[in-house]
Amino acid sequence: MRDTPTTPNPTGTADASSENSGLSRRSFVKAAGVVGLGAAALSSGAAPARAAPSSDYTIFEGTDHEQTVHVYEAARDGPTTMVVGGVHGDEQAGYRAADRIAEWTVDRGKLVVVPRANPQAIAADHRPWSNDLNRQFPPTDEECYSRLARGLWATVEWHDPDWVFDLHSSRGIYKSGDGGVGQALFPTWTDPSRSSGEQTVAALNERFDLSGDMAYRMGNTLDADRDLLMHRVAGALDRPGFLCETTEKAPLDEQVAWHLFTVEHVMAQYGQSRGVSGTSAAGPVAERRTLSLDDPWASYSLSGDYENPVVLAPALSYAGPQPAHSRIRNVSPDGFEARVEEWLYQNDVHYPETAGMLALEEGSYTLSDGRCVEVGTTTVGHQFGSVSFGADFGTTPVVLTQSQTVDSDGDPIVTRTHDVSTAGFDVCVQEEDGEENGGYHSPETVAYVAIEPGLGAVSNCSSEAGRTTADENWTRIEFDQSYSNPVFLASVESYAGWNSVSVRYRNLTGSSVEVMLGEEQSADEEMGHVDESVGYLVLEG
Secondary structure: OOOOOOOOOOOOOOOOOOOOOOOOOOHHHHHHEEEEEEEEHOOOOOOOOOOOOOOOOEEEOOOOOEEEEEEEOOOOOOOOEEEEEOOOOOOOHHHHHHHOOOOEEOOOOOOEEOOOOOOOHHHHOOOOOOHHHHHOOOOOOOOOHHHHHHHHHHHHHHHOOEEEEEEEOOOOOEEOOOOOEEEEEEEOOOHHHHHHHHHHHHHHHHHHEEEHHHEEEOOOOOOOOOHHHHHHHHHHHOOOOOEEEOOEEEEOHHHHHHHHHHHHHHHOOOOEOOOOOOOOOOOOOEEEEEEEEOOOOOEEEEEOOOOOEEEEEEEEEEOOOEEEEEEEEEEOEEEEEEEEEEEEOOOOOOEEEEEEEEEEOEEEEEEOOEEEEEEEEEOOOOOOEEEEEOOOOOOOOOEEEOOOOOOOOOOOOEEEEOOOOOEEEEEEEOOOOOOOOOOOOOOOEEEEEEEEOOOEEOOOOOEEEEEEEEEOOOOEEEOOOOOOOOEEEEOOHHHHHHHOOEEEEEOOOOEEEEEEEEEOOOOOOOOOOEEEEEEEEEEOO
């Protein structure tokens, strides 16, 4: 068993405990299993336990290479993911995406991010070609060629990642004849890199409607035959991962979005979900109002100072009795689009309706009244996926969900939620019952707000959260306090009945509202539905 240093070795000098050690954490665990060592023996060889989940630290302190390594360690065991950006100083998409990932949490395991690996090159907006950092990592255990490369590799070995992502951008496009390598994932030779990458490439192209030269591809396998960081990850560590390349022919914000999607999608495949970032006693950036919705898409502005807004308007009024629900797309820091959406079997012409809307900055928060709130997104299709909370809920939160996107087919959907607990919940998207494709739907971005029930304030706004039981009949909810201009949101948070259904409301006043479950009729005429749990949130408008 190796001696574990108290910090990674950032000086770039060889260290028997890191760069020259032949016994990694993983090989030691395997050996321990053979000889029957127990958990107590294993813990003595692991990295020191941290007092807090987030343990950022500085490497190369006091030098031109000084930089921060961002570390988030969840309470639950799981894989270690490592993300590197900024190896090339003129490739902004890589380090800007890594900056964003450095703010993530994970539901299990550990997330390690080195977002700006080459600070001098980034400051100069320069690669540079004559001293290319990415050419200073021999693909085997040979010592790296520069002090910076040796220190970065010591950091990689210290954290002993299970998966590694190296984020870059290119002036050209892979296999287009222009010499570029953009729009491709280059997998290491370690399984399941290529198969995971193929799934992510397909989802990425579908999610962002990428085709032709702009469509993502799978690149050649990184098989430890070149002096590159990810070739060394393959050759020296034999770990799965990707050299991720966007094309600079696309706008920078789109490139960043593609990197973020790639990392999150692959992580989900190996059982590590992105959490939400940050906590604040002041509460989230938020705004609320009642939207007027019609059949065509309409644009709505946001006035808050958002970076990653989440927008929900899940309950629809009842001006028209035909089954319908609200739909949201194109959420950005400046606004979003929304409409009334009917089902495929209908004519998609509906009476104007209203829906209470809440926009919140993504994150975990403790409100002034002590209640916890978590705001985030996940990516799910027609099969249930699990969301694990980062917030420490003392009581089971009310969970509101709604899709934020519309896939290329544009088929109507609602979200369905179940198994809500203090630890998390399951969610999927659901098409109409009579759909001939068996209900298949490609992944959508689904937003959620989880808030502990009770009275209090959200962003200095009086509010209350609760839940009731509802079916196809009207159920009255009496509020615990009065609101002069109430904004009402609600969604189904159970799956007792499999039929596609959404919450409709009427007679909203300052003291009460009526809700029911509107079941669609694509498969049969009846609209009866078993009792479901309905979570709701009412706020002063």
